[in-house]
Amino acid sequence: MLSPAELVGLASHARHTRHLAGEALAIESSEITGYANVTDGVVKLSRVLRDGRQQLVGLQFAPDLMGRLFGTESPLTAEAASDVQLCRMPRVVLEALVDSSTRLKQRLLDQSLQDLDEAREWMVTLGRKSAAERVASLLLLIASRSVAAGCTNSATFDLPIGRADMADFLGVTIETVSRQISKLRHEGVIVISSHRHVVVPDLAALRSRAG
Template sequence: MDIQRKDVHNSDLPVLCQACESRHRGVCGALTPDQLLQLSKHSTRRTLEPGAELAGESIQTKTYSNIISGVVKLSKMMADGRQQIVGLQFAPDFLGRPFRKENGVSAEAATGVKVCSFPKQVIERMIGEMPELEHKLLEQTLDELDEARNWMLTLGRKTAGEKVASFLLLIATHAFPDNESDSVEFELPMSRMDIADFLGLTMETVSRQLTKLRADGVIRIINNRHVEVPDIARLSDRAGM
């Protein structure tokens, strides 16, 4: 595919960028059509299966990526092999840590994931040349910092029921940011064991709390992983928001 070919209905943008669901909300939204064309010359679109590794914690960084769809799980490993899930990323998040030789976390596809990847040196050069791109990356970094602080509150102060509701609310709002409906449905992006790890709970506690939310009509669970939230505001109340 010639990624520099222009669409007759929108001749300013590369075809690859026109088809990108995350361009307007992601870091590429800061770029002009000419800058997008320059970046598209180096970009690679990839589709990954659940469980595929996108980045290793101590592996030298060679590429950065925009998440186009799906959920990415971020983890850190202790010296004795214990692992902790420390965050989730969604479209249109930027995956990678610019100006650092190695990744600070491991990144794994929690669901099927589509990413658009770029060589490290290309992105870092463009950051230096384009203040708009640097600003957009800083803005996303600060948003992630705010979310990390909110998640510290969830882990440190909320009850088990509020933690599980907060996790479901995180998926409902971040995986579907353009949803304007009062309801949403989705596939759980992680196993109950991984959810328990992420929330600092046991798997049995997670299962009990999901059962309670279902019994109270806050959620519906179909085929174990498919969740329906008929009223997001009610789920938010149960999350202590």
């Protein structure tokens, strides 16, 4: 945790912003002038290849930090996957605080290591898991970041990305995503009460499907 003085100093420079789903938040190769904490909603990260093809490479949830610290250019494009709220901070302010605060350095290091662990786990998902396990793994990832405090057995969330983005993220076809979601729904592993509203009554059951 930051000290009271550090929190006050950071808060004095913070700016809270709201963004609608689909709004660009950062453009690949653009200059980094500030950072932002996701306080609500989901951000999707993507890379654009030279021929214009785009690959979804990650999702960010509250309270993830958006932006690469001490970088000069954004390595990824960030877009609001859902309606998003951000707490924005100027680059010079946050970097100066990181330089002076051991506690903040440790907190950001912990997040970086968690991101690395998740990236390695996702390599296993894409490299070794079946299509059914991939879809279940993605739903489990979203569910695990959406679980209410004190609740460990179930989850409720709105899917932040459509089936085309899910297929892109998982390296499968849209038809495969739809088929596997329908199968999970038929088996009672998930309940879809509207177009994107998902209830997972038993996280252990979904976890077992994820492999």
